[in-house]
Amino acid sequence: MSRRLVCLCNFIEEKEIKSVLKKGAESARDIQFQTRAGTSCGRCLPLIDDLVESFKKEKSKGQQQRLDFGS
Numbered sequence: 001m002s003r004r005l006v007c008l009c010n011f012i013e014e015k016e017i018k019s020v021l022k023k024g025a026e027s028a029r030d031i032q033f034q035t036r037a038g039t040s041c042g043r044c045l046p047l048i049d050d051l052v053e054s055f056k057k058e059k060s061k062g063q064q065q066r067l068d069f070g071s
Helices: 014-022 028-035 045-062
Strands: 005-007
Touching: 005 014, 005 045, 014 028, 014 045, 028 045
Parallel strands: none
Antiparallel strands: none
């Protein structure tokens, strides 16, 4: 994985944000709190939002729903 810098102000890489998402962060606000990404100039917030949405989509694809046939 390349070292893609998402937040230039606080030197936060994409891998750090993905790590926080895997640990349970659910929003850009959670990521800001845990990494400080997006807390200075805010220019990276749209990219952080995109990463959160992308992670949520991938997570929902990976989950299978169990059908209840009322046994």
